[in-house]
Amino acid sequence: MVGIGGAAGDGGASTADNLALTSARQGLHVYVYTSYQSLIRGGHSWIRLRISTKNVNNVNDQVGAMIALNQDSMDRHLQELGKGGICVYNGDKIKPGKAPEGVQLCPLPVFELAGKDALPIMQNTVALGALTGLLGLEFHSLESVFEHTFKKKPQVVKANVDAAKAGYDFAVKTYKKVSNPLGKTDAKLAMVHGNNMIALGAANAGLKVYCAYPMSPASGVLHWMGAHGPSLGICVRQVEDEIGVANMTIGAAQMGVRAMCATSGGGFALMTEAIGMASIMEIPLVMINVMRGGPSTGLPTKQEQGDLNQAIGASQGDFQRIIMAPTSIADCYTSMEEAFNLAEKFQMPVLYLSDLLMSEGHMTLETSFLDREFKIDRGEMIFEDDGNKAYYRYKDTPSGVSPRAIPGIPNHLYVSATDEHDDDGVTISDVYTDPVTRKRVVDKRERKMAGVLAALPKPKLEGPADADTTIVTYGSCWGVVNEAVERLNKEGIKCNHLSIKFLVPFQEKEVTELLKGKKNIIVVEMNKGGQFARHLRAETGITATGKVLKYDGEPYEPKHVVAGIKECLKGKKVVEAESLEPGWRTPHPPGPGVLSTSSAH
Amino acid sequence: MPTAVAAPRDAKLYKPEVPPDWCPGCGDYGVLTVLQRACGELGIPNEQLMVVSGIGCSSNLPGFFKSYGMHSLHGRSLPVATGTKMANHEMTVIACGGDGDGYGIGQGHFIHAMRRNVNITYIVMDNEIYGLTTGQTSPTSETGMKTKSTPHGNPEGQLNPIALALAAGCGFVARGFSGDINHLKSLYTQAIQYPGFALIDVFSPCVTFNKQNTFGWFKERVYKLEDKGHDATNWNSAMERSKEWGAQIPIGLFYKNPNPKPSIDAADPALQGEGLAKAKKLGLSAEQRKKLIEEYV
Numbered sequence: 001m002v003g004i005g006g007a008a009g010d011g012g013a014s015t016a017d018n019l020a021l022t023s024a025r026q027g028l029h030v031y032v033y034t035s036y037q038s039l040i041r042g043g044h045s046w047i048r049l050r051i052s053t054k055n056v057n058n059v060n061d062q063v064g065a066m067i068a069l070n071q072d073s074m075d076r077h078l079q080e081l082g083k084g085g086i087c088v089y090n091g092d093k094i095k096p097g098k099a100p101e102g103v104q105l106c107p108l109p110v111f112e113l114a115g116k117d118a119l120p121i122m123q124n125t126v127a128l129g130a131l132t133g134l135l136g137l138e139f140h141s142l143e144s145v146f147e148h149t150f151k152k153k154p155q156v157v158k159a160n161v162d163a164a165k166a167g168y169d170f171a172v173k174t175y176k177k178v179s180n181p182l183g184k185t186d187a188k189l190a191m192v193h194g195n196n197m198i199a200l201g202a203a204n205a206g207l208k209v210y211c212a213y214p215m216s217p218a219s220g221v222l223h224w225m226g227a228h229g230p231s232l233g234i235c236v237r238q239v240e241d242e243i244g245v246a247n248m249t250i251g252a253a254q255m256g257v258r259a260m261c262a263t264s265g266g267g268f269a270l271m272t273e274a275i276g277m278a279s280i281m282e283i284p285l286v287m288i289n290v291m292r293g294g295p296s297t298g299l300p301t302k303q304e305q306g307d308l309n310q311a312i313g314a315s316q317g318d319f320q321r322i323i324m325a326p327t328s329i330a331d332c333y334t335s336m337e338e339a340f341n342l343a344e345k346f347q348m349p350v351l352y353l354s355d356l357l358m359s360e361g362h363m364t365l366e367t368s369f370l371d372r373e374f375k376i377d378r379g380e381m382i383f384e385d386d387g388n389k390a391y392y393r394y395k396d397t398p399s400g401v402s403p404r405a406i407p408g409i410p411n412h413l414y415v416s417a418t419d420e421h422d423d424d425g426v427t428i429s430d431v432y433t434d435p436v437t438r439k440r441v442v443d444k445r446e447r448k449m450a451g452v453l454a455a456l457p458k459p460k461l462e463g464p465a466d467a468d469t470t471i472v473t474y475g476s477c478w479g480v481v482n483e484a485v486e487r488l489n490k491e492g493i494k495c496n497h498l499s500i501k502f503l504v505p506f507q508e509k510e511v512t513e514l515l516k517g518k519k520n521i522i523v524v525e526m527n528k529g530g531q532f533a534r535h536l537r538a539e540t541g542i543t544a545t546g547k548v549l550k551y552d553g554e555p556y557e558p559k560h561v562v563a564g565i566k567e568c569l570k571g572k573k574v575v576e577a578e579s580l581e582p583g584w585r586t587p588h589p590p591g592p593g594v595l596s597t598s599s600a601h
Numbered sequence: 602m603p604t605a606v607a608a609p610r611d612a613k614l615y616k617p618e619v620p621p622d623w624c625p626g627c628g629d630y631g632v633l634t635v636l637q638r639a640c641g642e643l644g645i646p647n648e649q650l651m652v653v654s655g656i657g658c659s660s661n662l663p664g665f666f667k668s669y670g671m672h673s674l675h676g677r678s679l680p681v682a683t684g685t686k687m688a689n690h691e692m693t694v695i696a697c698g699g700d701g702d703g704y705g706i707g708q709g710h711f712i713h714a715m716r717r718n719v720n721i722t723y724i725v726m727d728n729e730i731y732g733l734t735t736g737q738t739s740p741t742s743e744t745g746m747k748t749k750s751t752p753h754g755n756p757e758g759q760l761n762p763i764a765l766a767l768a769a770g771c772g773f774v775a776r777g778f779s780g781d782i783n784h785l786k787s788l789y790t791q792a793i794q795y796p797g798f799a800l801i802d803v804f805s806p807c808v809t810f811n812k813q814n815t816f817g818w819f820k821e822r823v824y825k826l827e828d829k830g831h832d833a834t835n836w837n838s839a840m841e842r843s844k845e846w847g848a849q850i851p852i853g854l855f856y857k858n859p860n861p862k863p864s865i866d867a868a869d870p871a872l873q874g875e876g877l878a879k880a881k882k883l884g885l886s887a888e889q890r891k892k893l894i895e896e897y898v
Contacts (some may be wrong), residue, residue: 024898079623090780126686190897200893206883208871209687230870233878236689240713242682248672251653251684254671256878259688277674370894384881406878407669408689411650415663415670418656427664427672430622 001059002049003080004133005583009041012069014049015124018145021134023051024364025141028183032054032362038216038301042070048581051135053183053276055330057363057479060558065135067127078103080393085548088131088328097138104177106130113166113256119488122163125467129167131513136181139168147252153240156396169426173347188367193293194332194358195220197365198262198288201231201336204374205443208257208454211237211245213267216300217356217520218290221262224452226407242267246274246287253278253285256381258340262288265307268314275349276315281392282402282445284343284350284379291554293353304358305475305526308535313502320445322346322452325475329363331501335375342455345379345402346448353503357476357555385410392423396440433509453505459574461514463489463496469520471545471565474500474532477556478548481524484561495520495565500532500587506539515542522546524561530574547574607644612637614647617667628805628816629659630727632777633666636695639789640668651694653682655702656732659726659805660699676737677709679714689876690720690866697724701731704740704760711898713800715771721862722799723794725762726779728807729801729814736810746813763843763855767836772858773799774839776851778823780816781807781896788854795857797864804852819850826853 002019006012014033020030031050037043049064050056062082068074068089074097074256078087091107099105108130114122132142144163149195150156192200200220202210210229212222217589220524229236234251239245245261253259263271270290278285293299294306313324322342326335332354343350381407382391393414395402402423405412419429420438461470463485473481478499485497498514500507515521523533524546528551535543546568552554560577613638613691623629640650650668654660656675669692681764684698703711703725714723729738730748740760747754767772773795775872777785785803792799804823806816832838833855839856866872885893 040883113714188898189895192897196897204885204890206880208877208880208883209684211684228893233871233877233880235869235871237683239680240709242679244710244713247680248684248687251671251673251681251686252688254681255651255685255688255692257688257877257881261682273674274677281671290643330789367894367898371890373887373890374884378883407651407685407690408648408876408878409645413669415652415665415671415672417664418674420670424621424671428662429662472697556780584792 001063003063003077004047005077005474006045007042008045010038010069011121012045012047016049016584020049020362021145022137022142024191025144025188025504026138027189028053028182030364031058033059035065035554036301038451041560049181051488053185053273058483059555059557061557065131067131069124069486080581081154082585085365086134086178088127095490099241104175106171108167114163115498122322125160126167130171133168133235134177136177136454159215189364190367190370191362191364191440193360193362194329196224197329197333198336198354199224201333205336205340206258206376207260209235209252209259211239211248211261213239213242213245215264215267217264217292217360218264218288220359232471242270246271249285249446250274250283253283260286262290264290264292265294272314275321276317277317277418278349279319279420281323282347284345286339286348286352288352288354291353292358293309299553301556303355303526304551305355307353308531311353320348320449322348322350324502327499328480329361330365341377342452345377346452347401352477355476362496380404382412384499393425394421394423395442399451400444449505456502456507459498459500459507459510461496461498464494465496467494467496469516470497470498470515470518471495472498472521472523473525474503477524480556480558480562483558487563508539512540520545520569522548522565524548526550544570548577550577552578610641610644612641615640615667619664621665623658624809626808628728628779629726630695633662633801633803635782635785635789639786641789643793645693647693651685651692653678653685653696655698655707658703659697659699660702669737676702679707679710683714683719686719686721686866689745689878690872691876694721696721700725700727700741701739704762712769715766715769718797718864725802726805726812727787728805730807732807732810736782761843762802764840767840767843767856771800772797772861774855775801777801778819778852779803779805780820797861811872822848822850824849825853833857
């Protein structure tokens, strides 16, 4: 794993992008996670890139190579390198720390290599060239990335290629390569992040109207839509607040288009009244909540799975909705196909819980995985006048699903109301009382939930089925827990993994069956209160024997999960994992680079 | 896109089986009747109309009007109506509600819908009171007015929706009176045909809870702007007239932008063809998908 450290505005992100693309062009799989501050300039940001010939879904425990773009990064992270590690930095500007045993310090004479007139940002290019060489990546892969990135500016390509080559040649000549150089594969890979996958997935699923209010870490979806919507025939509206967002999305969806909105916890809180409207009006739509550290403004740039309780309780009354959580960046893409189909088939809102880890995490995916036509199942809809003179929008049916005529066609007029209403949409809220109709229409809507449950893919155990220890997770913990489970099994601790994707309706029967007879049931999630463990108990009556929790803002590394599970197996009920490396500690001197402190909303 | 004027239709065609259940004498009856006549005059087919309301007495209107409709959440008629217009811009979209709904809880959306300039008509049945909750002060209640929530007199200022609309860039700003039906109808037909956001604030007296601003009270005070030679293309004089309140209260067309810019739905590159809701095939074409994936390679 490679770490790149610098201040916001130092160019660390583009250096990391270029390294990731260089690796991807050699068929190497990459996973990238950035720990950053809610600052526009200055502060510190630490980007970890895990590069492998195999598929990778999460950060690893240890950094094997790093680029320090400033002194702060050198001071913070040098001690994280293990034996055989390398640290690349601008030797003209940065003083090295004391290297841990077996770590190679690789200062670069940047002035000499890039030329005295080079822009300061060229130090990044020289360092990237050097690291490319020391990791055993091919130079032409890096060259092709520059050619692609700056294709309209040949002089910029040349300046970058020259600086990178100088760094590459110098490093290969002067320093030792890493002990296990990166190889290559034939895989054709795309470098994506979760928000792009949500957006691309929605477009592939037939999205027509997208509404949003800017909010980290969901804004990436809006940016994608802003850039691509016009040419794809997707109407994109930035709305005055999330209340407006939710209501506008619902208005659009009512007309028969596939409509979506995305936000984070605070914005989702504002949307909750409208969720009930979509539910009682039986309007399909997809609402994305990209969870971040809460409560309230909380940690705008940090990871947490803290909004499950909010999603479950996100409106008043008995409201029908589907709550699902994709389990990886790849699944963020695939889940859009499922989300829209479920929403339309069962005419209800789908609450889709992503989180910062997936939405802002980057990884490589096979282009063939992405290049697939989605199956579009819109359920029972009426697009043209079928001559039916007795159309009832909310007709009571055995499945609870009433054929949905899209507004604009003759002979199917109806009014959808947030007031309780009968089969024809006529409100019963103003009559003296109508217990019979009220009960019947509530039952009709609730009946749809049984249909949803039957339509969901079944949950499965991963790992040895006969293990008497099962780790239960939901959402983004899938990748890191799978890796931890693999390690534990290698160590002789037999266990398997049950990842839950659909939280409402909950597959109580299947989950209960899978967990039957297990001696240890350990829930791993990312919040303080054990919200998912509580949900599991509420739905199945099963109490987890142990809980591994993390809510310090940083993602799990496999070692945290492995250690947590071991503690639970020794009898501990709750293990609270933490990222304890010195580089994570605050306060650290902010340094002179801090220019502004505008926080991401 | 202005609604094309078709052959006139009978106003009865817009009357559903469900009769209104407002209090006898409520101003909203006039508002509803006139809307049915205006739609008839413009010959708009029922299925081409989408009427969206919020919550409140007046927001029950879609249930008493034969068209497609949404009786949405309190204060949210405008974002919902905007969404419907985005998804099918070929339909005529009318938003409606009361003063509490639009100028109180929905105030933020009101300003932004005008700034956004979506081509919808917004009818506010302004009775200066909260009726459905049995008579509390509203944003347009006069200062000093005694209501259930302000038994010692409303201590707060009175909102001026006309001035607010003008300041927010609304291209069509009018005020009508439920007690003058023919005058009101002409405002409706003009508003529906205006190619952008059109506001009609309608004095629609609450006969049960507002004993101050009654039909009689308004009748004594209202005068028609057109009778006083007001130039509705002049924004500054519209702003001047909007300030009048008391012995003389203007109704009619305050302002109509003589050179309106295309509304947001007309300008949106995604809305240049037929309504989005009419798309037969959903999803990306193979070429579109390939091109998008190529961005990440």
